[in-house]
Amino acid sequence: MKSPPEFPTLETTRLSLEWIIEAHASELCDLFSDPELHRFVPLEVPTLEQQMERCKRWAKGQSPDGKELWLNWAARDKNSGKIVGHFQAGVKDDGIASIGYVVARDFQRKGLALEALQAVFYFLHKDLAVREVKAWSDTRNQASHQLAQKLGMTKVDQIKDADFFKGATSDEFVFSKVLAPGGAEQ
Ligand SMILES: CC(C)(COP(=O)(O)OP(=O)(O)OC[C@H]1O[C@@H](n2cnc3c(N)ncnc32)[C@H](O)[C@@H]1OP(=O)(O)O)[C@@H](O)C(=O)NCCC(=O)NCCS
Numbered sequence: 571m572k573s574p575p576e577f578p579t580l581e582t583t584r585l586s587l588e589w590i591i592e593a594h595a596s597e598l599c600d601l602f603s604d605p606e607l608h609r610f611v612p613l614e615v616p617t618l619e620q621q622m623e624r625c626k627r628w629a630k631g632q633s634p635d636g637k638e639l640w641l642n643w644a645a646r647d648k649n650s651g652k653i654v655g656h657f658q659a660g661v662k663d664d665g666i667a668s669i670g671y672v673v674a675r676d677f678q679r680k681g682l683a684l685e686a687l688q689a690v691f692y693f694l695h696k697d698l699a700v701r702e703v704k705a706w707s708d709t710r711n712q713a714s715h716q717l718a719q720k721l722g723m724t725k726v727d728q729i730k731d732a733d734f735f736k737g738a739t740s741d742e743f744v745f746s747k748v749l750a751p752g753g754a755e756q
Pocket of ligand 1: 606608610611671672673674677678681683684685706707708711712713714716718720
């Protein structure tokens, strides 16, 4: 297992992807205060205390058992100075990463998730030798599926009754992208 990366901030044209630390808790609480963002995931709007706990956990860069890298970035819009998104990746020793993504509703449909995740894919491939990126997404979550496809991911599986939350069963699609060996993922 590789060591947690040294708090890398990733820069894109419009965003700074800041490595999340405890000091991000309040701004992230604002971002996550919109219940619509959690419609297709088993999460609720967090309290500030809960978000502080999460940030503390995320800042360590790895799972408590040390078996997985946990990478979490808060996306700051360079123009407004606001935190407008959260991007995460879990990386296992077998070179397979899973990703998660959220963009504030006021900033959606501007290509920001695409821009951020292209930078994340590049980092995962170049710095952490990740060979495959996967995403699990509720089958009702159209925006997420379209985004995965724009990122060059393909649907490789469907899991029936993957979860149950908010009063309904959740089926999931699994998306995957194999990163070119030795090549630069852009
Ligand atoms: C999924 C999400 C992160 C997309 O963020 P975004 O910044 O709006 O995405 P982008 O603007 O980069 O869009 C990239 C492509 O995804 C697709 N897309 C994004 N939002 C869409 C929507 N609401 N409906 C259909 N397609 C959509 C489009 O193909 C888009 O490209 P286009 O605008 O050139 O057609 C955002 O909708 C979100 O935060 N949703 C709630 C959280 C969530 O469900 N996360 C996924 C959990 S698995």
